[in-house]
Structures are given as C-alpha cells and as structure tokens.
Amino acid sequence: MQLSVTESELAGLETSRFWRRSRNQIKEKKDWNAALWALLFLGPNLILFLIFTAYPVGYGLYISLYNYSILKPKEWVGLENYDTFIHDPKTPDLIWRSIYYAVGTTIPVVVLPLIVAVLLSNAGVATRPLRMIYILPIVTSPVAAAAVWKWLYAKDFGLINYGLSLVGVSPVDWLYSLRWSMPAVILMSIWLLIPFNIILYTAGLQEVPGDLYDAAAVDGASSFQQFRSVTVPMITPTIFFVFLITMINVLVGAFDVINVLTQGGPLQSTNVLIYDIYKNAFENFRMGYASAQAYALFLAVLIITLINWVLQKRWVHYS
Amino acid sequence: MDSHRTTRRRVLGSLAAGAGALFSYTAIGSSWTAAQDETHELTWATNNLEGTEPEMLQKVTDMFVAANPNFKVTVLKYDGTTYDQKLLADIVAGTLPDLFVSADVYTRPFFESNLTADLKPLAEDAGYDLGNFDPLFLSLAEFDGMIGFLPRAADVVVCYYNKAQFDAAGLDYPTPDWTYDDMLAMAEQLTIKDGDATTQYGISAANDWWAYWVPMVIAEGGEILNEEGTEAIFNSPEGIAGWNVIFTALQNGWSVPPSVQDTVGGPWTPFANGMAAMTFTVRALTPTYRAQLTDDWDVQVVPKGSAMRKTGMGTQGYAMSSQTEDPAAAWQLMQFIFTDGMVVFMENYLTVPPIKTFYDDPAWRDLPPPPANTAVFIDAIGEAMVPPPLPFYSTGAFRQAMLDGIDAVLLGQMDVETAVNNMAAEATASLQE
Structure with a gap:
C-alpha cells in the first residue's frame, strides 16, 4: 500500500477540498433560500394556525388551572379542576356514555362503508348515480340534517313510527326514552359519517392491482374469498386510517348531532363528554372546569391513538 | 293617523318631562348630544335572527337616521339561543355593540x-326623566343605585287561548276568576286523541321557565328560596301542590x-299552529300568533291558586356598552328609541309599554283584535312578581x-x-356553587 503523497496529489487534494467547501457553501445558501421560500408560502397558514389553533390549545391548558367564568377575574386553583373531574360522581356515567356512543358509532362507520364501497365498485352503470346519492350527507349541514331526523323520530307524526305502525309496533318516543335516545343519536351519527369513509375506501380499492383478482379467480376463489384474502389485506392501511379518523371524529365531533336532537337528555342519557364540556363552558360558564375536561378528553384520544398505532404493526400491511 | 300623532306627542311629553326637559335634552346637548358635524357609527344588537323584533329595530333605526343623517346605525341580529354566549364572546373580543338587548337577569352581572x-x-x-317608567319594571334594571338598561316592555305572563277550540269543545272561555282546577278541567276536555297519537292538546307551556312554575308555587302558598337566598325551599307541601298542576297536565x-x-x-x-288550545306567555308573542294562527283567539289573566293569583313578569330593554367609543351618540339613539321610536314597538303588537302614561294609549290598546281583551295585559301587572334571585343564567344548573x-x-x-325534593336539592347545590 502506498503511504507517501506526491506534491501533485497534495495539490489535487487541496483543489478538491476547495470545491467541496464551495459546494457546501452553495448548498447552505440554497438551503437558506429554500427555507425562506417555504416560510413565505407557509407563513399565512402558519400564522392562522398559531392564532386559531395553537394559541387556544395553550390557553385552554392555562385556563384549566383557574376558576374562570369570563365575567369575573380568574382565580388560580392549580389542578383542582382535574381533581374535581376525576372525583365527580357523575364522571363514571359520563365516561361510560362516551364509550357507548364512540363504540356504537365507530364500528358500523368503519365496517359498513367498506361493504358499500366494494358493492359500489361492482355496480356497473349504477356506480356514478349511487355515488352521488351517498355523498348527500356530506354536503348537508349536520344541524339541518338533525332537524330532519328529529321529525323522523317524532312519536306522534314521525315516519319511523308510521312505518313501524304498519307492522303493528306501538309508537316509540325515540328521543325521549332512556333506552332508545342514545341508539337514535348513534343511528343519525352513522348516517352522517358513513359517506366520507365510503370515499376513502373507494380510493383505497382503486389502489389494489387488478392482476391479484385475476390470479385469485384463476385459482377458483369466490367473490367473498377474494374480498377476504385480497381486498381486505391490501387496503389495511386505509382501514387503519379510517378507523383512526372516525374514532377521533366520533369522540370530539358529536356535538352538533346531540345538540340538535336531544341536548344531552332526557335525564342525561345522551350527555357525552364533548357535550358536557360545552354545557359547562357555555351554559354553566365554568370555563376552567370545561378546559380541564377537554384536556382529559385529549389525553384519552391520544392514548387510544397511540395504542392503535402500536397495534397496527400486527395487522396493517404497507406493501 | 290621528292616534299616531297623539301618541308621538304623548311619548315626547311624558318621557322628556315637559318642554323644559325636552329643551334641555337638545340644549344641554353640548355634553350629551353627539356633534352634528361628525359622522357617528353605532351598532345595536338584538337577540333575534329574524321576525318582528329585528324588523322593528331596523324601522326605528331608519327613522333615527332619517332625522339624524350624520349617523350610521347597524342592527346586529344575534341568535337568541346563544345570545349570552355571543355577548360574552364580544366582551372578550372588545366588540360589544354600542347598544344591545339586556334584561333583568343581566342587570347585576x-x-x-x-x-x-x-x-x-x-x-x-x-x-x-326616568320617573316616567313604571318603577316595578325600572327596578329590574337597577343595581346598587345604578340603571343598567331602559325597559322597553312590561312583560307579564298571561293566558292565550284559542276561542275556536273552546267553542268546538263546548267550553266557556276562561274568566278573570278561573282557578288552576278549572284550567286542568278545560285542558282535559280540549285534548283530542286519535289512537296512540294526540292531535290537540289542552296546554302548551314552558314548564321549566321560572315565570311559569314559580308563580304557580307561590299561588299555592309555597316559597322558592330561603331568606338568605342560599337554599331552594319549593319542595314544601304547598310547593309540591304547585308542581302538581304541571305534572297532572303532563302525566295525563x-x-x-x-x-x-x-x-x-x-x-x-x-x-x-293550532296544536294546543292554551299557552302562557307575554305580549311579545302576539305578532307571531296573529301571523300564524288562523283561528280566533284572545287572552286572559292566569288562573288563581288556592292561596292567591300570581304571574311572572320581567322586562327586556336596551343597555349601553361601557366600552362604547361614542357615548354621546349612543345615548342620542337610546333616547330616540324611548321617545319617537317607542311608537314602532307599540303599533306592532309587540310591546306593553312600561310607562304608566302609555297604559291606555290607543297606539296599542285600540289595535284591531286579536287579542281583543288588551286590558288583561295591564290588569295582570297588579299580580305580577319579579323573578326570585336565581342564578344569573337561565340555562345553567338551576334550570337543568x-x-x-x-x-x-x-x-x-x-x-x-x-x-320535587330532588329538584330542590339540585337547585340548592347550584346556588351554593
């Protein structure tokens, strides 16, 4: 191995060092330019995000440490609001109802759209008109839709009871019943959330290579076997994504439906955590306590999401 | 139109307390009349998105701007169901309107x-001269010697009844000496069922509204709060008798x-919409019923209880923001509302003026029926009670x-x-929070 270095080689080395330094300087310069441009384009959105999302989130945490009713000066209480929430005898019922609503809504909203999307993708000429129909709930205001559902659920003149009366079932006061009010709220939430997930599944299904189905067909697989052994494994990333956003949506987005249909009643039977936060903040003006509840909900959503993130490695296939 | 001119004269005369006071209003204007050579921009918020109330405000505003071209007044329509919240958001944002609807429950907070x-x-x-206002209603705007708003309406709860439905049931109309027992008997006969469904009810009432249930409890001899205002005591036998009127009608x-x-x-x-034959509310609902109910209808005082007759009363009016940047201009609009502008509210069936000199004013007393028995709105004032010192927000834990x-x-x-025992316990807990 040659260990000595000639002068010309040394000169070459110096030249190469010079160019490397220059290239790095140019690269750094380019990075600065790129960063500047990125900041310029992201700036407006970043400013809005900081003002309307980051700041309220931080301020919520700050408020949760105070007794605050807007109309009177804030009073520092430390973690008392969290302690009150944890030890409030109403909290277990509140959590139970939130879980009931979340599970009752999430499972159908994850499963049913997949079936509908698969059926729609094989509906031939009817696919387009059907897609237009299922997108209707998305373009309908949840409040307007809930008002219509309220009429559907009406005891004396609602369409649902009219339909049931034709088969001899006595009228049910769907929204004023301890047994049926929550299922009624869940049913409307399912109707409202299904269409968006159908769109996501439809996009996911289009990514499945057609030759896999051809191969399965050659091997004699039935349609159901193709669905179970080809479709489902291939779209597990989509299923995971749909599950996560649906769960978050259900836990934090139930307000509209509940507010219009039942306002959390009767006898708190449809009062879930997100609606209780609203009531405490804007009806009882316990801003600090409501903020503590909001952070408890955030923590719960974060933990559930992290658990799912860890578990997804066992069943989600990305390639 | 004669009555209109008469009314305007009366309004000006009574509220300005004579020509001297009227003169002082314009002459003293060096301090409390907005400068004429400047443009003044004001906002005036109402707690209605649509209907008669915002239309009236707009009409008053148009009259005011016509008389004062250097003013620009914007009527803001806030949703009544979230009015408290919107005002609170305005407070935090520093965008509280110059004038806005206030009411008895808002005075203190x-x-x-x-x-x-x-x-x-x-x-x-x-x-x-504030002395022209009925002291009963002005008292609802007072706190610690201050006046928080000028009351626009003498709101007293009366019974609205559908004469056609009473005729169809073969019932006599309610009389001034009717009782809650009479009311329940009428309600039973006015209720029409078709199988499992009810096509017509005897009563529709805001059962959880203090102005409905509190007078009922008092009328039966009960009380609402202890002297200190720290404990709900409407669960006495008399109080339960009051609540029984509500529950008897509901359960049956x-x-x-x-x-x-x-x-x-x-x-x-x-x-x-003709679904109920009787309801209990204030005159502000009259324009709605005139517009929507095709049957003939009228009003009567609320029934007597076993101890006395009591009815709920309240008022809403217009407050001026302490944050207003142009208080002289805001006051000028305020004074216009309660002089020339008042006619607009009276002529539209919306308001019983809270000013004694207007109690017999033809501007509202001689309006075409229904309702024909307009004296009821004045008679009821004598038996009206102010709200008990309940917590500020009607949507809070007490009402829950x-x-x-x-x-x-x-x-x-x-x-x-x-x-009722449980309600009193929960209410007491909310009082002590």
Whole structure:
C-alpha cells in the first residue's frame, strides 16, 4: 500500500477540498433560500394556525388551572379542576356514555362503508348515480340534517313510527326514552359519517392491482374469498386510517348531532363528554372546569391513538 | 293617523318631562348630544335572527337616521339561543355593540363586570326623566343605585287561548276568576286523541321557565328560596301542590310533552299552529300568533291558586356598552328609541309599554283584535312578581335541575314528591356553587 503523497496529489487534494467547501457553501445558501421560500408560502397558514389553533390549545391548558367564568377575574386553583373531574360522581356515567356512543358509532362507520364501497365498485352503470346519492350527507349541514331526523323520530307524526305502525309496533318516543335516545343519536351519527369513509375506501380499492383478482379467480376463489384474502389485506392501511379518523371524529365531533336532537337528555342519557364540556363552558360558564375536561378528553384520544398505532404493526400491511 | 300623532306627542311629553326637559335634552346637548358635524357609527344588537323584533329595530333605526343623517346605525341580529354566549364572546373580543338587548337577569352581572354603562347620570345630564317608567319594571334594571338598561316592555305572563277550540269543545272561555282546577278541567276536555297519537292538546307551556312554575308555587302558598337566598325551599307541601298542576297536565297527556315541544320548535309553537288550545306567555308573542294562527283567539289573566293569583313578569330593554367609543351618540339613539321610536314597538303588537302614561294609549290598546281583551295585559301587572334571585343564567344548573325533575317524573323514574325534593336539592347545590 502506498503511504507517501506526491506534491501533485497534495495539490489535487487541496483543489478538491476547495470545491467541496464551495459546494457546501452553495448548498447552505440554497438551503437558506429554500427555507425562506417555504416560510413565505407557509407563513399565512402558519400564522392562522398559531392564532386559531395553537394559541387556544395553550390557553385552554392555562385556563384549566383557574376558576374562570369570563365575567369575573380568574382565580388560580392549580389542578383542582382535574381533581374535581376525576372525583365527580357523575364522571363514571359520563365516561361510560362516551364509550357507548364512540363504540356504537365507530364500528358500523368503519365496517359498513367498506361493504358499500366494494358493492359500489361492482355496480356497473349504477356506480356514478349511487355515488352521488351517498355523498348527500356530506354536503348537508349536520344541524339541518338533525332537524330532519328529529321529525323522523317524532312519536306522534314521525315516519319511523308510521312505518313501524304498519307492522303493528306501538309508537316509540325515540328521543325521549332512556333506552332508545342514545341508539337514535348513534343511528343519525352513522348516517352522517358513513359517506366520507365510503370515499376513502373507494380510493383505497382503486389502489389494489387488478392482476391479484385475476390470479385469485384463476385459482377458483369466490367473490367473498377474494374480498377476504385480497381486498381486505391490501387496503389495511386505509382501514387503519379510517378507523383512526372516525374514532377521533366520533369522540370530539358529536356535538352538533346531540345538540340538535336531544341536548344531552332526557335525564342525561345522551350527555357525552364533548357535550358536557360545552354545557359547562357555555351554559354553566365554568370555563376552567370545561378546559380541564377537554384536556382529559385529549389525553384519552391520544392514548387510544397511540395504542392503535402500536397495534397496527400486527395487522396493517404497507406493501 | 290621528292616534299616531297623539301618541308621538304623548311619548315626547311624558318621557322628556315637559318642554323644559325636552329643551334641555337638545340644549344641554353640548355634553350629551353627539356633534352634528361628525359622522357617528353605532351598532345595536338584538337577540333575534329574524321576525318582528329585528324588523322593528331596523324601522326605528331608519327613522333615527332619517332625522339624524350624520349617523350610521347597524342592527346586529344575534341568535337568541346563544345570545349570552355571543355577548360574552364580544366582551372578550372588545366588540360589544354600542347598544344591545339586556334584561333583568343581566342587570347585576353586567354591572359587576363593568360591561354596561350606568344610564342614570346620562339621563340626568340630558334632562331625561326616568320617573316616567313604571318603577316595578325600572327596578329590574337597577343595581346598587345604578340603571343598567331602559325597559322597553312590561312583560307579564298571561293566558292565550284559542276561542275556536273552546267553542268546538263546548267550553266557556276562561274568566278573570278561573282557578288552576278549572284550567286542568278545560285542558282535559280540549285534548283530542286519535289512537296512540294526540292531535290537540289542552296546554302548551314552558314548564321549566321560572315565570311559569314559580308563580304557580307561590299561588299555592309555597316559597322558592330561603331568606338568605342560599337554599331552594319549593319542595314544601304547598310547593309540591304547585308542581302538581304541571305534572297532572303532563302525566295525563293534556299538556304538550317536552319531546313534542322540542320537535315542533318550542313551548309556544303548538299554540301558533293550532296544536294546543292554551299557552302562557307575554305580549311579545302576539305578532307571531296573529301571523300564524288562523283561528280566533284572545287572552286572559292566569288562573288563581288556592292561596292567591300570581304571574311572572320581567322586562327586556336596551343597555349601553361601557366600552362604547361614542357615548354621546349612543345615548342620542337610546333616547330616540324611548321617545319617537317607542311608537314602532307599540303599533306592532309587540310591546306593553312600561310607562304608566302609555297604559291606555290607543297606539296599542285600540289595535284591531286579536287579542281583543288588551286590558288583561295591564290588569295582570297588579299580580305580577319579579323573578326570585336565581342564578344569573337561565340555562345553567338551576334550570337543568327543573328539566331533570320533569323528565324523571315523565319517564317514570320518580314520583312527583321525590322529583320535587330532588329538584330542590339540585337547585340548592347550584346556588351554593
């Protein structure tokens, strides 16, 4: 191995060092330019995000440490609001109802759209008109839709009871019943959330290579076997994504439906955590306590999401 | 039109307390009349998105701007169901309107939060005589010697009844000496069922509204709060007797249940669409009923209880923001509302003026019926009671206690006595929070 270095080689080395330094300087310069441009384009959105999302989130945490009713000066209480929430005898019922609503809504909203999307993708000429129909709930205001559902659920003149009366079932006061009010709220939430997930599944299904189905067909697989052994494994990333956003949506987005249909009643039977936060903040003006509840909900959503993130490695296939 | 001119003269005469005061209003204007050579921009918020109220405000505004071209006034329509919240958001944002609807329940908290201007010194500076207001209603705007708003309406709860439905049932109309027993008997006969469904109810009422249930409890000899205002005591035998009137009507299906009220648009809608034969509310609902109810109808005082007759009263009016940047201009608009502008409210069936000199004014007394028996609105004032010192927000824990109690009885979870005891306990807890 040659260990000595000639002068010309040394000169070459110096030249190469010079160019490397220059290239790095140019690269750094380019990075600065790129960063500047990125900041310029992201700036407006970043400013809005900081003002309307980051700041309220931080301020919520700050408020949760105070007794605050807007109309009177804030009073520092430390973690008392969290302690009150944890030890409030109403909290277990509140959590139970939130879980009931979340599970009752999430499972159908994850499963049913997949079936509908698969059926729609094989509906031939009817696919387009059907897609237009299922997108209707998305373009309908949840409040307007809930008002219509309220009429559907009406005891004396609602369409649902009219339909049931034709088969001899006595009228049910769907929204004023301890047994049926929550299922009624869940049913409307399912109707409202299904269409968006159908769109996501439809996009996911289009990514499945057609030759896999051809191969399965050659091997004699039935349609159901193709669905179970080809479709489902291939779209597990989509299923995971749909599950996560649906769960978050259900836990934090139930307000509209509940507010219009039942306002959390009767006898708190449809009062879930997100609606209780609203009531405490804007009806009882316990801003600090409501903020503590909001952070408890955030923590719960974060933990559930992290658990799912860890578990997804066992069943989600990305390639 | 003669009556219109008469009314304007009366309004000006009474509110300005004579020509001297009227002169002082314009002459003293060096301090409390906005400068004429400047443009003044004001905002005036109402707690209605649509309907008669915002239309009236716009009409008053147009009159004011026509008389004062250097003013620009914007009427802001706030949603009544979230009015409290919107004002609170305005407070935090520093965008509280110059003038806005206020009411008895807001007087104290708005002063304590330094939100409303004290109108007393402003009126004194302008030579505006507050003594013309009925002291009963002005008292609802007072706190600690200050005046939080000028009352626009003498709101007293009366009974609205559908004459056509009474005729169809072969019933005599309610009389001034009718009792709650009479009311329940009428409600039973006015209720029409078709199988499992009810096509017509005897009563539709806001059962959890203090102005409905509190007078009932008092009329039966009960009380609402202890002297210190720290404990709810409406669960006495007399109080339970008062609540029994409400529950008897609800449990027998003679009164529109909460779920149906919620579906059709609230407790007062069933009367408007002919679904209920009687309802209990204030004159502000008159324009709605005139517009929607095709049957003939009239009004009567509320029934007597076994101890006395009592009815709920309240008022709403207009407050001035303490944050206003142009208080002289805001006061000028305020004074216009309660002089020339008042006619607009009276002529539209909306308001019983809270000013004694207007009680017999033809501007509202001689309007074409229905209602024909307009004397009821004045007669009822004598038996009206101011709200008990309940917590500020009607949507808060106190009212939730009433709602839950009503639901518990209707859903068969509790008997009336247990429910009222529970309501009182919950209400007491909310008072002590």
